[in-house]
């Protein structure tokens with residue numbers, strides 16, 4: 028039997044990054060605005076915008092910085108209310124608070140996607156929306172854009188985990204007013220840290236570029252509408268959230284890897300999901316019809332188990348060698364809304380809470396072989412059977 032693979036290690040950075048990093052070492056040229064055009068950050072912005080089919084891109088220090096700058100670029104008043112899903116990473120409501128806005132949480136269903144009835148009920152009185160496509164699960168963007176559009180509320184997409192995901196053939200991150208991506212190590216493209224935002228709106232990008240730290244005339248080194256930027260010269264604070272050339276070189280070398288990572292990640296995910304669907308102890312939510320996913324991890328819900336059973340399942344899976352986190356049962360989980368004690372307004376979300384208490388998360392990198400994926404799937408089924416007794420067994 029194939030051994031359980033290491034699920035945590037990253038892929039090596041492609042060799043193509045080495046020559047560029049050597050060049051940067053030799054020249055010491057690490058600051059994006061040191062040169063006008065021929066620098067890795069500017070090139071990354073052009074390549075990334077072209078890949079997604081967006082007009083503009085701005086590379087920044089993290090996805091959190093991209094979300095913060097997006098809210099600032101929308102020119103929201105202090106204490107503006109920003110609607111976001113109750114299932115996301117703590118950095119997202121944090122970015123809202125950083126932007127002097129108030130997070131308003133809406134319910135998320137057992138399929139990890141925004142509960143549209145609650146979204147619609149809460150949209151009135153909201154000034155902006157952030158859709159976190161959490162773990163790359165896409166909420167119904169047709170409905171969200173219709174509901175938000177009817178209220179004139181702009182939509183920011185938190186696509187940190189959705190690079191390569193498509194909705195009705197269009198890249199996630201290009202559907203709303205602004206899309207934000209992460210290059211932190213646990214995302215599809217790994218630069219340690221980094222982020223990027225994309226938009227088609229010349230005013231939004233102009234404001235974001237200046238506030239990201241394009242001081243004095245540095246905005247002229249971006250391919251922007253001059254009128255849009257000139258209007259904002261000296262009018263906006265500089266938050267200095269720029270990306271370094273070194274990070275951009277590491278990111279650019281991985282752009283050609285994206286199609287393979289998307290293809291293999293989806294293959295691996297669907298293979299293990301198929302195994303779990305043979306067992307009554309697991310529910311793996313289906314994708315929505317217009318959605319083509321790009322997963323690098325697997326989420327599933329445990330069925331018919333008590334809290335004690337769920338804990339015993341996670342312990343048994345860990346013994347066999349597969350680390351599973353139950354979002355709502357692991358200590359201080361940053362994705363459980365009740366741990367966001369920094370929120371200015373407390374909220375209870377019973378449906379989201381119920382989901383988090385049974386929803387499991389395990390990494391499933393694109394680099395795994397199908398044999399290794401089978402070993403992971405068998406381990407999960409075996410762990411559930413060891414706690415609950417066997418149901419129909421996979422493969423028999």
Ligand SMILES: *Cc1c(COP(=O)(O)O)cnc(C)c1O
Pocket residue numbers: 088089090091092115116118119159160161162185187188208209210211221222
């Ligand atoms: C990782 C992540 C973020 C934060 O990205 P950083 O680049 O680390 O700031 C935000 N939202 C989601 C859904 C994420 O997965």
